[in-house]
Amino acid sequence: MTTAQPALAQKDASAPHAPPGLLGRLGVWATTRLRVVLVLWLALVAGLGAFAPQVTSALAGAGWQANGSQSVQVRELAQRHFSGNASSALQVVVTADRQVSDPAVQKTIAKATDLLKADPRISDVLAPQQGATISRDGKTAVLLAGAAADTNDMVRAADDLKKPLAALSGDGVTLAATGASVMWSDFNTANHDSMMHSEMISWPVTMAILVLAFGSLVAAGLPLLLTIAGLAASAGALVLLNHLTPTSIWAMNFAMMFALALGIDYALFLVVRFRAALARHGSPVRAVAETMDTAGKAVALSGLTVLVSLSAVMLVPAPAFRSMALGIMLAVVFVLAATLTLLPAVLGRLGTRINAASLPLARPASDGDGSSPRFTAWGERLWRHPFRYGVPALLVLVALAAPVIGLRTAMPSITVVPEGNSSRVGYEAVQKAFGEGAPGTLQIITPSGDAARVARQIADNSGIAAVMPAADATDDSGLAMIQAVPLADPSDPALADTVHTLRNGLPDKTLVGGAAVENLDLQQTLEDKTPLVMGIVLVLGFLLLVVALQAPLVALIGTVTNLLATAGAFGAARLIFQDGHGAGLLGFTPQGFLDGWAPVFFFAMIFAIAMDYTVFLLSTAKEHYEKTGDPRTAAVAALGHSGRVILAAAAVMVAVFFTFALSDSLPPKEMGIVLGVAVLLDAALVRLILLPVLLRLTGRAAWHTPAWLRPVLPDIHFSHG
Known part of the structure; x- marks a missing residue:
């Protein structure tokens, strides 16, 4: 098949260049005012960073509850x-x-x-x-x-x-x-220590990949500049935020992870584009302007999609979830701001010194326009043989996604706390001395006048082992508390049936709670909210792509393909963590389910990362389609210009996430494997094979903008000059 002639003639390199757009002007401003930019960022990082050392001691350790649930009401009444x-x-x-x-x-x-x-x-x-x-x-x-x-x-x-x-x-x-408070204390400590240990292991691997990806030690240090600025600012901001509303310690852990991941992604995308523009123009300022009007626009869109994806998690009425999402969003905002101001300022000052301390073996091969010959050749091969590569990739994704149909979720059992920790030792001692269900003792609060009748009904329930005498409130509230020991262990699904039966059969104004019931209520809330969160993430992601790419079909392709990698990751999670395949190799005892927070939270995180790569690839394709009007040039050039960036960024993320699989604690292990598999599938099979194949099969239709849609869309272009 011969290459189609461009529908739009490419502009001569010697022709006067068009004035820069909004982001291009921002980049030029930052470049010509490096001292101002540095002072502003130093003031911001120093001001917020001064609070950063307090982050581990100041942030909240609880918040794993469903606000407004019966169990939370019982806890508040019991305390008062x-x-x-x-x-x-x-x-x-x-x-x-x-x-x-x-x-x-x-x-x-x-x-x-x-x-x-x-x-x-x-x-x-x-x-x-x-x-x-x-x-x-x-x-x-x-x-x-x-x-x-x-x-x-x-x-x-x-x-x-x-x-x-x-x-x-x-x-x-x-x-x-x-008890619950001690369990969360042990849980947070164990998981924080595991995550910090894994991050320390990942740093040497990350630095090696960065040097290979950037080709020089100077360029490889730029992601660290963004990461440090984003982390210091977001850590301090989280401490200040904690004075307004309790903020989970997990917010900092996830913020650190995303600051590193996005700092690498954004720096890679801009540095590769800057090098190519600098080689063409020779002027660092002009190269920055072009970089910001093209790659900078894609980065801004990517950051916006990440923020939109994570904002949907705020719909879950659980303080820990909301604050974790907010922590990541703060890190994204600061890293994005640094990418659009601090990075272009540094690039403009470095100029050709961006290649200083180059390592010949690490310097990636590149054509004069900054594209990778290998990825360009790969793009040509996919265009010529779409089914040869697209069908196997699709079959692998579908096969991995199929097990997700039988995925079960529940709140974690005491086994996620390391043996020898105080809460687990006490939990097991209580079970041995008082019975299997004693650690999950139910607390039932009812009006005093109903206490005798309620106690009899509780004792008649087949899931209850013992009922303690009713205790009147210590004030004149007119309430009584009845404590009941269930037969089932707190992590046994039978406990949920017992609680459901009691709530349906006990008189009005009688509330059933307790630590184990708080977990059940949170799990139910997560199950109820997960479809809503997923739906909002998908719809908003699709709409953002429509606005940016001006084409509904390519936006739909980008959104749907994101789901394939996500489903494949959760299918793999079911095989590993629910069914126990590979449990011995990974060093854990399967619980028979995936932890309850994984679907809603990990889905938002995976979709955010996948949209990152989607935007990089499709914005590059859109840029070349705007220049040439040729879908083949667009698809091939997209891989040539962004394929290496996607592969390198994914390699760093996979290395970071998979180090969490080495954690002793189960939750970080789950997170590492689910996110690592998702990024691996998304980069290797979706972005570098399936998405280009779909661009090949849909051709010009992928980029078509319906006449009725044009008047409502803003005028956004990715081409420059």
């Missing part, structure tokens, strides 16, 4: 009206080799009581009660420390108290703090 005996209270499990009534054991319990009472975040400390919190054999007792603070402060209390309490152990007596 029942001396802090809420799900966020601390439980200190005392196990002894003799009766807990022994004077030596009682002395240890007294020391623990004094330690707890000395903390202002603890309200009343309830001594172990025979028949309720002392085991039948008399060798295990539970000391209850009521919550006098919100859930985040109770997690901090657990951080501070669990080790001093454990230090009281000795002489045949063991103390272990447990």
